[in-house]
Amino acid sequence: MFQKFIKQFILLNILLSFTSCAIAQKKNSPPEINKQLAQHIILIGSDGLGAYAFEKAKIPSIRKMMNNGSYSLKARSVLPSSSAVNWASMLMGSGPELHGFTEWDSREPELPSAILGETGLYPSIFSLVDSQMPKEKKGASYAWGGIRNVFERDLVDLDYNGSTDEKTIEHALEFLTEEKPVFTFIHLDEPDHTGHKLGFDSDEYYLAVEHMDSLVGQLLSGLEKSKMMENTIIIFTADHGGNRKSHGGKTLKEVEIPWIAYGKGISNQGKLNNTIVTYDTGATIAYLLGLQMPESWRGKPVKEILSRE
Ligand SMILES: [Zn+2]
Numbered sequence: 097m098f099q100k101f102i103k104q105f106i107l108l109n110i111l112l113s114f115t116s117c118a119i120a121q122k123k124n125s126p127p128e129i130n131k132q133l134a135q136h137i138i139l140i141g142s143d144g145l146g147a148y149a150f151e152k153a154k155i156p157s158i159r160k161m162m163n164n165g166s167y168s169l170k171a172r173s174v175l176p177s178s179s180a181v182n183w184a185s186m187l188m189g190s191g192p193e194l195h196g197f198t199e200w201d202s203r204e205p206e207l208p209s210a211i212l213g214e215t216g217l218y219p220s221i222f223s224l225v226d227s228q229m230p231k232e233k234k235g236a237s238y239a240w241g242g243i244r245n246v247f248e249r250d251l252v253d254l255d256y257n258g259s260t261d262e263k264t265i266e267h268a269l270e271f272l273t274e275e276k277p278v279f280t281f282i283h284l285d286e287p288d289h290t291g292h293k294l295g296f297d298s299d300e301y302y303l304a305v306e307h308m309d310s311l312v313g314q315l316l317s318g319l320e321k322s323k324m325m326e327n328t329i330i331i332f333t334a335d336h337g338g339n340r341k342s343h344g345g346k347t348l349k350e351v352e353i354p355w356i357a358y359g360k361g362i363s364n365q366g367k368l369n370n371t372i373v374t375y376d377t378g379a380t381i382a383y384l385l386g387l388q389m390p391e392s393w394r395g396k397p398v399k400e401i402l403s404r405e
């Protein structure tokens with residue numbers, strides 16, 4: 097009888113230690129939903145900027161974000177390494193199997209979307225901001241018209257298709273400083289345009305990268321001048337790289353893209369260890385804004401970018 101009591105006592109203790117262990121683990125692991133970490137999040141996407149370009153191009157503004165932030169030059173596009181499918185994945189926190197945009201110029205999902213948001217589109221980060229931060233402003237300024245098909249145009253405060261990258265940046269900066277939006281997406285068409293015309297490893301391609309960098313520099317100095325940078329996080333990335341005069345294939349030159357986080361509360365550790373796929377971008381933005389992600393989203397927030405103070 098006494099032995100049975102001892103056995104039960106030990107069993108109870110083991111059970112208790114397991115439970116307290118589980119509680120301790122829960123306390124130590126980062127919460128799935130964060131609090132809002134910056135007043136403004138800006139996503140800048142440079143079309144056709146392969147990670148390989150960082151070896152040859154002189155890009156002081158982008159380097160400034162890398163040196164004072166966190167980055168990976170081994171992030172990956174989804175397949176195929178084409179435009180619309182990747183912009184959709186970036187904004188929609190999921191791959192083409194779920195959002196259904198599968199081609200370079202998809203105007204609507206070739207594969208029916210697995211779920212539909214309130215505007216009839218697979219929910220993008222814009223939907224999340226709209227429903228969970230209804231008072232905040234959000235918008236998109238983009239140089240390639242194809243972007244208009246992969247986000248909820250009806251929900252945004254800015255829907256601007258610039259005829260050039262210059263106008264796209266100018267308009268985005270105006271929107272940022274005047275409206276103080278919580279989320280802004282900026283799409284720049286270069287160096288993709290030059291890559292298709294003259295080659296993704298041509299001198300002109302690298303010049304286009306350098307010019308794009310100067311536009312990013314304009315945006316940064318505008319944000320600094322208006323003191324907005326103090327409360328802003330920028331994520332800078334690309335949809336795909338390129339090989340010869342095209343992309344869409346399975347070489348690393350086409351698939352490996354830069355992924356940089358810079359700004360308020362972002363660690364200045366430099367190189368990240370995480371594996372990043374382009375659908376993690378949407379998930380990271382949701383996390384930085386303290387938004388709950390739809391169950392169907394497959395992206396994971398890149399929490400490694402946060403500084404531990
Ligand atoms: Zn593209």
